[in-house]
Amino acid sequence: MGQLFKVAVLPGDGIGPEVMAEALKVLDAVEKKYDVKFERTHANVGGAGIDLEGRALPETTVNICKAADAILFGSVGGPKWETLPPDEQPERGALLPLRKIFGLYANLRPAIIFPSLTSASSLKEEVIAGGFDILVIRELTGGIYFSQPKGIEGAGRDRVGVDTMRYSVPEIERITHVAFQAARKRGKKVCSIDKANVLSTSVLWREIVINIAKEYPDVELSHMYVDNAAMQLVKWPKQFDVILCENMFGDILSDEAAMLTGSLGMLPSASLAEGTFGMYEPSGGSAPDIAGQGIANPIAQILSAGMMLRYSFGMIEAADAIDNAVARVLDQGYRTRDIYQEKAGEKLVNTKEIGDAIIAGL
Numbered sequence: 001m002g003q004l005f006k007v008a009v010l011p012g013d014g015i016g017p018e019v020m021a022e023a024l025k026v027l028d029a030v031e032k033k034y035d036v037k038f039e040r041t042h043a044n045v046g047g048a049g050i051d052l053e054g055r056a057l058p059e060t061t062v063n064i065c066k067a068a069d070a071i072l073f074g075s076v077g078g079p080k081w082e083t084l085p086p087d088e089q090p091e092r093g094a095l096l097p098l099r100k101i102f103g104l105y106a107n108l109r110p111a112i113i114f115p116s117l118t119s120a121s122s123l124k125e126e127v128i129a130g131g132f133d134i135l136v137i138r139e140l141t142g143g144i145y146f147s148q149p150k151g152i153e154g155a156g157r158d159r160v161g162v163d164t165m166r167y168s169v170p171e172i173e174r175i176t177h178v179a180f181q182a183a184r185k186r187g188k189k190v191c192s193i194d195k196a197n198v199l200s201t202s203v204l205w206r207e208i209v210i211n212i213a214k215e216y217p218d219v220e221l222s223h224m225y226v227d228n229a230a231m232q233l234v235k236w237p238k239q240f241d242v243i244l245c246e247n248m249f250g251d252i253l254s255d256e257a258a259m260l261t262g263s264l265g266m267l268p269s270a271s272l273a274e275g276t277f278g279m280y281e282p283s284g285g286s287a288p289d290i291a292g293q294g295i296a297n298p299i300a301q302i303l304s305a306g307m308m309l310r311y312s313f314g315m316i317e318a319a320d321a322i323d324n325a326v327a328r329v330l331d332q333g334y335r336t337r338d339i340y341q342e343k344a345g346e347k348l349v350n351t352k353e354i355g356d357a358i359i360a361g362l
């Protein structure tokens with residue numbers, strides 16, 4: 001009997017359960033091919049948690065996650081729960097607390113353009129010819145998402161909405177190390193994003209990043225203001241290797257980078273704690289506009305499961321096999337609607353069909 005890994009499976013809302021079903025089929029296929037067993041425990045989260053257990057993050061779900069080696073997460077949220085008090089909604093009531101409870105401070109969002117998908121990108125073919133491979137590293141448990149004070153104060157027209165952005169030196173140091181270590185294994189370039197011409201957190205951020213960079217003389221460091229970075233990403237994405245961002249800048253730039261690859265449905269992510277524990281989820285959301293139709297792109301969820309094998313379970317060969325199977329299926333012309341260009345050689349398929357094709361190629 002080979003290794004056993006415990007996985008907490010949290011499909012969530014909207015397209016979450018639909019794309020999760022395909023990722024679980026991929027895990028079944030990996031079990032058959034490699035000497036490994038994934039013991040999976042399903043738990044409710046987000047709107048599903050509210051509807052079935054009365055809260056977005058039920059205690060049973062937290063306990064299932066605590067007992068697991070990693071969390072495979074779908075996505076949460078949707079119009080049904082948008083009128084609840086903000087802290088009870090799926091995003092603020094479940095996703096953000098999960099990140100905090102498990103110390104998931106390092107969010108890795110790779111935006112890679114598959115050669116056969118260059119025409120699905122929103123950019124001109126000559127801009128992306130030859131492809132690009134960007135890794136957005138987003139700080140995930142600090143900054144404006146979590147700092148206090150936060151809330152709406154006062155009454156009536158005197159109300160004031162308050163959010164605070166704070167970053168401590170250790171918070172900046174640890175995410176910077178993650179970025180430089182990742183860069184060392186790939187293009188050896190880190191571009192640190194900030195708004196140091198305006199924000200004090202950014203002034204401190206830049207100072208600390210420059211200090212840490214001295215420990216990595218083999219990696220080239222550059223700095224860019226976030227507004228310029230948003231522009232440079234669409235102008236010439238190939239200039240980037242690792243992009244290091246604080247929480248909110250990373251949220252925004254990672255969606256932008258994802259779309260350059262053709263669809264938000266292609267972008268996986270890993271949210272890592274110290275050690276090997278992590279939560280793995282698509283960077284996109286529950287896509288209420290297409291939920292329930294069986295047409296969502298499951299590739300982000302499948303690649304997220306691949307990242308789980310790579311980062312939490314050390315199964316590099318199986319993770320590579322998943323990445324390759326996805327690339328092959330795209331080369332063969334399989335397309336869900338979000339990446340379908342109506343070009344010769346393309347086959348329009350649904351969520352399940354592209355999942356089956358990926359498994360067949362494993």
Ligand SMILES: NC(=O)c1ccc[n+]([C@@H]2O[C@H](COP(=O)([O-])OP(=O)(O)OC[C@H]3O[C@@H](n4cnc5c(N)ncnc54)[C@H](O)[C@@H]3O)[C@@H](O)[C@H]2O)c1
Nearest residue numbers: 075076077078091264265284285286287289290296297338
């Ligand atoms: N990690 C998460 O759970 C997460 C992330 C982002 C948004 N959300 C939530 O999701 C809900 C919808 O948010 P939104 O509309 O701003 O963002 P979204 O990412 O759900 O959707 C944006 C667009 O991308 C498309 N899209 C996203 N994933 C796709 C996929 N796999 N296949 C095909 N198309 C896909 C959608 O159809 C939509 O047109 C909100 O409640 C939001 O808070 C959750």
Ligand SMILES: CC(C)[C@H](C(=O)O)[C@@H](O)C(=O)O
Nearest residue numbers: 077091092095096251283285
């Ligand atoms: C749903 C929301 C809270 C979340 C975030 O802002 O972090 C999402 O946009 C993401 O990128 O994971």
Ligand SMILES: [Mg+2]
Nearest residue numbers: 251252255283
């Ligand atoms: Mg986001």
